[in-house]
Amino acid sequence: MPETETLSLKDPSLLVDACLIGGEWSKSGAGSIEVNNPATGAIIARVPNAGTEETRRAIEAAHAAFPAWRAKTANERATLLKKLAALVTENQEDLARILTAEQGKSLAEARAEVGMSAAYVTWFAEEARRVYGDVVPSPWADRRILVTKEPVGVVAAITPWNFPSSMIARKLAPALAAGCPIVIKPATQTPLSGLVWGLLCERAGIPAGIVSVLTGSAKAIGGEMTGSALVKKITFTGSTEIGKLLMSQAAGTVKKVSMELGGNAPFIVFDDADLDRAVEGAMLAKYRNSGQTCICTNRLLVQDGIYDAFAERMAKAANALKVGNGTEEGVVQGPLIDHAAVEKVEAHIRDATAKGARVIAGGKRHALGGSFFEPTVLVDVVPGMAVAKEETFGPLAPIFRFRDEAEAIAMANDTEFGLACYVYTKDLGRTFRVSEALEYGMVGVNEGIITTEVAPFGGVKESGVGREGSYQGIEDYLNTKYVCVGGLGA
Ligand SMILES: NC(=O)c1ccc[n+]([C@@H]2O[C@H](COP(=O)([O-])OP(=O)(O)OC[C@H]3O[C@@H](n4cnc5c(N)ncnc54)[C@H](O)[C@@H]3O)[C@@H](O)[C@H]2O)c1
Numbered sequence: 001m002p003e004t005e006t007l008s009l010k011d012p013s014l015l016v017d018a019c020l021i022g023g024e025w026s027k028s029g030a031g032s033i034e035v036n037n038p039a040t041g042a043i044i045a046r047v048p049n050a051g052t053e054e055t056r057r058a059i060e061a062a063h064a065a066f067p068a069w070r071a072k073t074a075n076e077r078a079t080l081l082k083k084l085a086a087l088v089t090e091n092q093e094d095l096a097r098i099l100t101a102e103q104g105k106s107l108a109e110a111r112a113e114v115g116m117s118a119a120y121v122t123w124f125a126e127e128a129r130r131v132y133g134d135v136v137p138s139p140w141a142d143r144r145i146l147v148t149k150e151p152v153g154v155v156a157a158i159t160p161w162n163f164p165s166s167m168i169a170r171k172l173a174p175a176l177a178a179g180c181p182i183v184i185k186p187a188t189q190t191p192l193s194g195l196v197w198g199l200l201c202e203r204a205g206i207p208a209g210i211v212s213v214l215t216g217s218a219k220a221i222g223g224e225m226t227g228s229a230l231v232k233k234i235t236f237t238g239s240t241e242i243g244k245l246l247m248s249q250a251a252g253t254v255k256k257v258s259m260e261l262g263g264n265a266p267f268i269v270f271d272d273a274d275l276d277r278a279v280e281g282a283m284l285a286k287y288r289n290s291g292q293t294c295i296c297t298n299r300l301l302v303q304d305g306i307y308d309a310f311a312e313r314m315a316k317a318a319n320a321l322k323v324g325n326g327t328e329e330g331v332v333q334g335p336l337i338d339h340a341a342v343e344k345v346e347a348h349i350r351d352a353t354a355k356g357a358r359v360i361a362g363g364k365r366h367a368l369g370g371s372f373f374e375p376t377v378l379v380d381v382v383p384g385m386a387v388a389k390e391e392t393f394g395p396l397a398p399i400f401r402f403r404d405e406a407e408a409i410a411m412a413n414d415t416e417f418g419l420a421c422y423v424y425t426k427d428l429g430r431t432f433r434v435s436e437a438l439e440y441g442m443v444g445v446n447e448g449i450i451t452t453e454v455a456p457f458g459g460v461k462e463s464g465v466g467r468e469g470s471y472q473g474i475e476d477y478l479n480t481k482y483v484c485v486g487g488l489g490a
């Protein structure tokens with residue numbers, strides 16, 4: 001029987017173990033679900049196992065609250081969102097501790113994620129007041145052409161465990177800014193960072209029913225969200241497999257969809273790159289959140305001339321990473337989310353080494369046990385190995401080699417995914433040639449960390465549909481309306 005663990009919080013009320021449904025805190029559902037700390041296995045909370053009935057109530061409450069919310073001025077919504085951002089910032093330490101306890105990432109990364117969450121809310125508080133329309137020159141003397149933007153209505157959001165706070169922020173903020181209510185289902189593994197959004201929205205003065213947060217059966221909640229005619233948009237962040245399922249379920253009522261899905265990011269290093277900068281960037285792009293981010297590099301493509309030097313430096317840097325409980329000072333690699341994640345990393349290492357790859361750093365479960373894994377580097381990796389095609393989602397850096405620009409581009413694009421990619425070179429012409437040839441939604445040039453609320457985040461191919469963040473991020477929560485005003489006389 002796992003032990004229980006009490007988190008040390010300045011404000012213990014931020015550890016919320018009930019669902020927010022139409023402004024009411026509820027423990028309704030089929031029993032409860034344990035929330036475990038992946039670093040210790042301890043139970044940190046139990047949350048409701050809500051299902052279809054609770055979801056229906058939340059959707060109906062959102063539908064009822066929508067007219068008054070959309071009738072508020074953009075400035076009134078912006079003011080409430082700024083209060084919400086201030087509450088996130090004021091409680092950053094507690095929110096980070098809750099996040100680390102249920103997800104495992106280091107406290108430093110958890111603080112950064114909470115900071116990014118506040119940044120998304122602040123950004124869309126500002127964007128709320130910039131939802132512009134158009135007045136178009138009319139082809140008719142007696143008519144005028146107006147184009148306006150209107151909130152789509154009730155939004156349903158389903159989010160992943162790897163960024164359990166910021167993935168909610170970059171959906172909740174544009175939805176509310178645009179005038180839409182939202183019903184949120186956080187990941188089963190990390191519900192607490194989701195439920196607390198409901199509490200903070202309540203404390204910010206956002207009206208009852210505008211934000212609901214439900215934990216429980218993903219299939220039942222998702223089925224009600226995608227099947228309800230009252231829900232006008234589905235916004236999902238998670239695996240491509242589940243994204244495709246939700247898109248098909250949403251088709252029945254022709255809902256708008258935003259999909260932020262899986263990745264398989266190539267990290268391309270040319271002979272002329274700044275080697276130290278490339279290794280630094282690769283370490284960030286690979287091992288952030290112990291390799292469990294959608295834009296983590298999944299394949300390192302290194303040109304022949306610097307292959308050995310790059311691999312040696314990567315191995316040295318990987319061996320220097322401190323692995324442990326995210327609350328420990330200096331720890332930069334927490335546990336993987338669960339044992340299935342560990343088994344996937346092991347399967348990719350087994351497959352690659354069976355086909356000729358060599359381990360030059362890590363390569364096995366960490367001595368700490370549980371779901372801790374050694375930061376690993378493989379060399380002599382070639383296409384045809386599982387790591388070339390499958391998203392590892394763990395601390396595994398497989399290094400492929402390439403001869404020239406054309407081969408690098410062909411290797412990088414040889415995947416059904418198209419989320420993020422990285423290119424290291426000092427050559428300006430090559431920067432533009434390669435960036436333009438790569439089939440991805442985002443390109444980091446000489447940078448391993450590219451996420452910001454001001455830029456459009458999203459992918460092409462099977463990495464998704466739509467963009468989050470930037471001025472574009474609010475567009476997905478708006479409908480366009482064309483108004484032709486006639487009978488005006490010459
Ligand atoms: N593109 C991005 O911005 C982005 C960000 C984070 C994670 N991801 C991707 O997400 C994956 C890892 O996250 P994950 O393991 O949580 O993904 P997942 O798809 O397994 O789960 C994501 C969410 O979907 C829910 N879900 C699962 N089955 C469902 C169903 N049948 N109906 C409704 N909801 C269901 C889960 O409970 C969770 O809330 C990786 O592929 C990663 O690349 C993408």
Ligand SMILES: O=C[C@H](O)CS(=O)(=O)O
Pocket residue numbers: 162163166292293294295451
């Ligand atoms: O896992 C995917 C997230 O979108 C990571 S990021 O924090 O937005 O880069």
